[in-house]
Amino acid sequence: MRFAEPYKIKMVEPIRLIPRAEREARIREAGYNVFGLRSRDVFVDLLTDSGTGAMSEEQWAGLMRGDEAYAGSDSFYRLKETVESITGYSWVIPTHQGRGAEQCIMPQIVTRPGMYVLGNMHFDTTRAHIQLAGGRPVDLVIAEASDTETYHPFKGNIDLQRLRAFIVEHGPENIGAIIMTVTCNSAGGQPVSMANIRAASAIAREFGITFLFDTARYAENCYFIRQREAGYENAEPIAIAREMFSYGDGLMMSAKKDALVNIGGLLAFKHEELYRAAAGLVVPFEGFLTYGGLAGRDVEAMAVGLLEALEVDYLAARIGQVAYLGEQLHEAGIPIQLPVGGHAVFVDAAKFLPQIPADQFPGHALAVELYIEGGVRGVEVGSLMMGRDPETGLQLPSEFEFLRLAVPRRTYTNNHMDVVVDALKAVWERRHAVRGIRFVQEPKVLRHFTARFDWADVPAVR
Ligand code: F0G
Secondary structure (H helix, E strand, O other): OOOOOOOOOOOOOOOOOOOHHHHHHHHHHOOOOHHHOOHHHOOEEOOOOOOOOOOOHHHHHHHHHOOOOOOOOHHHHHHHHHHHHHHOOOEEEEEOOHHHHHHHHHHHHOOOOOOEEEEOOOOHHHHHHHHHOOOEEEEOEOHHHHOOOOOOOOOOOEOHHHHHHHHHHHOHHHEEEEEEEOOEOOOOOEOOOHHHHHHHHHHHHHHOOOEEEEOOOHHHHHHHHHHHOOOOOOOOHHHHHHHHHHOOOEEEEEOOOOOOOOOOEEEEEOOHHHHHHHHHHHHHHOOOOOOOOOOHHHHHHHHHHHHHOOOHHHHHHHHHHHHHHHHHHHHOOOOEOOOOOOOEEEEEHHHHOOOOOHHHOHHHHHHHHHHHHHOEEOEEEOHHHHOEOOOOOOEOOOOOOEEEEEOOOOOOOHHHHHHHHHHHHHHHHOHHHOOOEEEEEOOOOOHHHHOEEEEOOOOOOO
């Protein structure tokens, strides 16, 4: 039998496909930057799966139940009990979103300038907070991750040999922590296996290094373990989660993904020591420890969403929809990261547009063309996002040139996915004529959000 979503729609939000000539005008006005578009001018918005999903009726009811007490809110205690039941960690702090959690934990890990923070592949805000704390982020994802055509069930795995070698070479006293990002967003929403987590955790223990999780999409990771790792076929996702977290010392989370809320984040620790350390920064930056920059109602919705995201039927529909999008693109001959990840399809723009060099941003050119073609908004993950070396000013090399099509949770139907496929196929048909992109205005920091561009073959002065 084919799958169907385990829910029906109670409220709808109108969207509209504006005419092509208008799309061309809107993207030009936006300086050829998809972040500059107004959402009303976007038909299917696959910019991110972060905070863009639909809440359930239970979550909306939770908003009414939310306890707005400044300290000791009931909603906080519901969240704490839920997090404990999933992770086994009893030291829980809500934060306003993932990067709020990161800014409070990084200075506790990077206790001396120059310390390394190792991981499979850090997300860009995580990387930024490691650097802001004076540390050096290091990505040690397996080599298979950068080969989009090779099938590997767990492309988010950390390379255990390189991990051990790095620790031995640089000394465990110079390693602040090991962070496992589940799923590994930057490599294409690729999962990490339980065996890999267990082995990496054992290495951390052996050398006395703190082992943390970045759990933005941990429920999706648990589902992949159930699907692809021997011995977990019949395990409940929550049981898989409990085992996974038993290998760590704590977690930081963007709740805007697998807690199914529009805003929120989380810190949780196995031991009091890290909790106390982080708490010292949570109060001045985020707010008191039982609300962390959120309204009580947001904390309540998070407690409900954390459990909903672990339901097997939900996960099957969620992962199934992303796979549905990916399979159709693959069948059309469009190069994508295989196998398809949890939250997004990553189109291999370097292969799609081989005529465009990395410094003319093939992933970004493809994002602009896809918007013009079908009103669909995706985002580049490649050289443009990677940016320049802050010391030399040179473009940093990027392992990938991706166009990411991130699917919001419980938001679009498969008809919307079909529209995305048709639009991308139309660009594929005329791919040889697609041009590169150049900067008109390039900000120094996090340039991809606010830069302005033009087509590379359009002269600077016209
Ligand atoms: N960690 C991972 C793995 C993420 O994907 C994100 C956000 C964060 C941390 C930061 O969390 O946004 O709540 O502050 N990823 C979003 C994305 C923005 O589009 O992939 P945040």
